[in-house]
Amino acid sequence: MRVVTGACPHDCPDTCAWQVAVDPQTGRAVDIWGHAEHPFTAGKLCGKVDNYLERSYHADRLTTPLRRIGPKGQGRFQPISWAEAISEIATRTNELVEREGAESILQYSYAGTMGLLQGEGMAQRFFNKLGATRLGRTICASAGTQGMRYTLGRSVAPDPLDFEHARLIWLWGTNTLTSNMHLWPIIQRASKAGAKVVVIDPVRTRTARAADEWVPIRPGTDGALALGLMHVLIRDDLVDHDYVARGAIGFEQLCERAHEWSLDRVEAITGIPAARVEALARDYGRIKPAAIRINYGLQRHRGGGMAVRNIACLPALVGAWRERGGGVQLSSSGSFRLDLSGIERPDLLGDRKPRTFNMNRLGEALSLDPEQRRRAHLRECPNDQAPIDAGEPVHALFVYNCNPAAVAPDQGAVLRGLARDDLFTVVLEHFATDTVDWADIVLPATTQIEHWDIVRPYGHLYLGLNRPAIDPVGQSLPNSEIFRRIAQACGFDEPCFHEPDEAILAAFVDAQRDPTMATISWARLLEQGYCRLDVPDPYLPFADGEFPTPSGRCELYSQSMGDAGYDPLPTYLAPAVSAEQAQNGEILHCISPPAHSFLNSTFVNVHKFARREKQPFLLLHPDDASERGIADGTQVSVENQRGSVRLSARVTEEVVRGTVVAPGIWWAKLSPEGRNINWLSPPDETDMGAGARFFDVPVYVRACVTEVCVTEG
Ligand SMILES: Nc1nc2c(c(=O)[nH]1)N[C@H]1C(S)=C(S)[C@@H](COP(=O)(O)OP(=O)(O)OC[C@H]3O[C@@H](n4cnc5c(=O)[nH]c(N)nc54)[C@H](O)[C@@H]3O)O[C@H]1N2
Ligand SMILES: Nc1nc2c(c(=O)[nH]1)N[C@H]1C(S)=C(S)[C@@H](COP(=O)(O)OP(=O)(O)OC[C@H]3O[C@@H](n4cnc5c(=O)[nH]c(N)nc54)[C@H](O)[C@@H]3O)O[C@H]1N2
Ligand code: SF4
Numbered sequence: 001m002r003v004v005t006g007a008c009p010h011d012c013p014d015t016c017a018w019q020v021a022v023d024p025q026t027g028r029a030v031d032i033w034g035h036a037e038h039p040f041t042a043g044k045l046c047g048k049v050d051n052y053l054e055r056s057y058h059a060d061r062l063t064t065p066l067r068r069i070g071p072k073g074q075g076r077f078q079p080i081s082w083a084e085a086i087s088e089i090a091t092r093t094n095e096l097v098e099r100e101g102a103e104s105i106l107q108y109s110y111a112g113t114m115g116l117l118q119g120e121g122m123a124q125r126f127f128n129k130l131g132a133t134r135l136g137r138t139i140c141a142s143a144g145t146q147g148m149r150y151t152l153g154r155s156v157a158p159d160p161l162d163f164e165h166a167r168l169i170w171l172w173g174t175n176t177l178t179s180n181m182h183l184w185p186i187i188q189r190a191s192k193a194g195a196k197v198v199v200i201d202p203v204r205t206r207t208a209r210a211a212d213e214w215v216p217i218r219p220g221t222d223g224a225l226a227l228g229l230m231h232v233l234i235r236d237d238l239v240d241h242d243y244v245a246r247g248a249i250g251f252e253q254l255c256e257r258a259h260e261w262s263l264d265r266v267e268a269i270t271g272i273p274a275a276r277v278e279a280l281a282r283d284y285g286r287i288k289p290a291a292i293r294i295n296y297g298l299q300r301h302r303g304g305g306m307a308v309r310n311i312a313c314l315p316a317l318v319g320a321w322r323e324r325g326g327g328v329q330l331s332s333s334g335s336f337r338l339d340l341s342g343i344e345r346p347d348l349l350g351d352r353k354p355r356t357f358n359m360n361r362l363g364e365a366l367s368l369d370p371e372q373r374r375r376a377h378l379r380e381c382p383n384d385q386a387p388i389d390a391g392e393p394v395h396a397l398f399v400y401n402c403n404p405a406a407v408a409p410d411q412g413a414v415l416r417g418l419a420r421d422d423l424f425t426v427v428l429e430h431f432a433t434d435t436v437d438w439a440d441i442v443l444p445a446t447t448q449i450e451h452w453d454i455v456r457p458y459g460h461l462y463l464g465l466n467r468p469a470i471d472p473v474g475q476s477l478p479n480s481e482i483f484r485r486i487a488q489a490c491g492f493d494e495p496c497f498h499e500p501d502e503a504i505l506a507a508f509v510d511a512q513r514d515p516t517m518a519t520i521s522w523a524r525l526l527e528q529g530y531c532r533l534d535v536p537d538p539y540l541p542f543a544d545g546e547f548p549t550p551s552g553r554c555e556l557y558s559q560s561m562g563d564a565g566y567d568p569l570p571t572y573l574a575p576a577v578s579a580e581q582a583q584n585g586e587i588l589h590c591i592s593p594p595a596h597s598f599l600n601s602t603f604v605n606v607h608k609f610a611r612r613e614k615q616p617f618l619l620l621h622p623d624d625a626s627e628r629g630i631a632d633g634t635q636v637s638v639e640n641q642r643g644s645v646r647l648s649a650r651v652t653e654e655v656v657r658g659t660v661v662a663p664g665i666w667w668a669k670l671s672p673e674g675r676n677i678n679w680l681s682p683p684d685e686t687d688m689g690a691g692a693r694f695f696d697v698p699v700y701v702r703a704c705v706t707e708v709c710v711t712e713g
């Protein structure tokens, strides 16, 4: 057997190193497993990717280019050759640029692969050269990222391997066992050594069940909890004054602010009893080292950026950054100071400055109504003004590494856009997803075992190299090669559109000048498969109280926030749901975190995983259920002003009252009535970074009787 080392491409903090066994006789991959020596992977893949070969060799893989033959949305296609597909795309592209301008072309992608080359590498070369409309890639992390940036300067975190040394671990708005499972064995080691593990979540997830304590919290209220914790830390003088004096700015102002956050006020907002908030704060002030792992779940709310910002203040107050295992982790991505310009070539734009649309407003971006298009422009903070001019309509859409018809907010509006007969849509995919059904041309892409890449993790410090293990399945091609061919057919003759994949990656690695990449070379990556960043071990990024912020300290008071139109001090921004809930007690707060066996909408079409998740369902509290005449297994209609979706009820004490949970992300076409939960998700932005509010969705829930949903239980 030939053994090939690779890196998992999925949008997951763990970025595992894997090994694939290939039968040299047949060239077929026969086994895949987690790399035993990789310190974070530690020999184990998750239940999803352990079956990666099943996905790569799936009978439903797209294996030839396709052209639409039926009406949009029906997914009826006929095979065409690569030459025909590329030539048609290039002709349409050049015509549009000529007739309507390059901004009439919109790119739409996210992290189907996090690889630097198959992700945005060659695609950005093409779109930069074209001058196409740019995309604000805001669907996941932008609110929290901005909250971290204001407070700490970057998304820099302790080495997650050092969680082993923590004696208090808060898993705050993160379902570790589902979405960051390789952190769990490290937490278990800490736990064996006496650490206390606490989960703060509106849902008693499998992680909460495995922890020492579950702190149920109303969704979207974490910012208030953090203020309550600050209140106690300051009131009871559990503050590390030496660290604060050296490493923080704005402590006096923060004391005044925190004073306003009595525990009664915190209890009324969060639903956490005052005594419990007090106990949490005492633990946090006294147990050292204290590690907080937040994840993106708690920032998918109107006030999500501020919530992350408030939490990011906590370690400085108690001096947790001093110790190995202390601090807060949202993402490790800020430790990677990679210069991507050689791969993505922003210089090809010249001095053109195309508009940027927010990916969370795809429906509006595709609208022919200028008022709607104006709303689609990216606005990242309150002082970002809406442009006067909406710009011309979008006439062509290139989708890759993303399934917007299932994952984007305001699904009804997205589908109205995709349904436009005058829109030319190209989709690069592995499978016939919801989005593929609306395409004019479908291009079959390779999976990770079929192409080269480098993957930058966001949950640890090891850069990963991915080597292809097998030849492309069918006629599929890497995204890089697809965009290379389109660019050449468009007549772009820069050498960068002729460079092969390996050469691009090698040049990228060897061009890095940041000290964190000092000893990482292409040769080392080829030899080892992965390399730890050149940061000290142990890695204590803020131990000396220096932060990459404008003031050089942890900004408890942030002038940059003031300038952007925010309160410069930690404050609480209520979720959008709560205002509506206060007016109408029937409204419930819907969240839709990942189902355990899916990765966003990936794997949903693999039978093994769909069977594990059974069917699209809705968790609700027994009191909320009985008030509505809903029992376990009842078909329910979940509704708001955007429409309705049908789900099967699961009644459980494991979710806080007033909140309902619809695990995702099911393909819409595999859901009842062809709509998934994102039919109800609002396109509205979070407070910071123009992020999505997937977990801030007001809904009514009622029981259905057979086919028809009735108004009263
Ligand atoms: N198996 C699996 N793994 C994944 C993914 C997947 O789909 N499946 N997705 C990947 C991606 S793209 C991402 S971004 C990460 C996401 O990783 P996480 O951020 O960990 O994921 P979520 O499940 O979105 O949120 C985690 C928890 O937050 C809780 N939560 C929701 N709202 C609130 C709130 O307001 N406050 C608090 N305290 N908790 C709240 C949810 O109940 C959920 O248990 O995971 C990655 N890993
Ligand atoms: N309701 C609700 N909606 C959500 C979320 C939620 O928690 N709740 N989570 C949000 C979050 S955090 C995120 S990150 C987004 C994720 O949304 P997406 O980025 O769309 O993620 P996936 O649904 O996994 O779809 C990725 C697609 O890329 C394809 N793909 C993978 N690799 C390649 C490749 O090499 N080439 C090509 N051409 N295609 C490839 C896969 O086949 C898959 O269909 O969804 C968001 N939507
Ligand atoms: S999805 Fe995450 S946990 Fe699973 S193999 Fe990939 S990186 Fe590892």
Ligand SMILES: [Mo]
Pocket (backbone or CB within 6 Å): 011, 139, 140, 141, 296
């Ligand atoms: Mo995400």
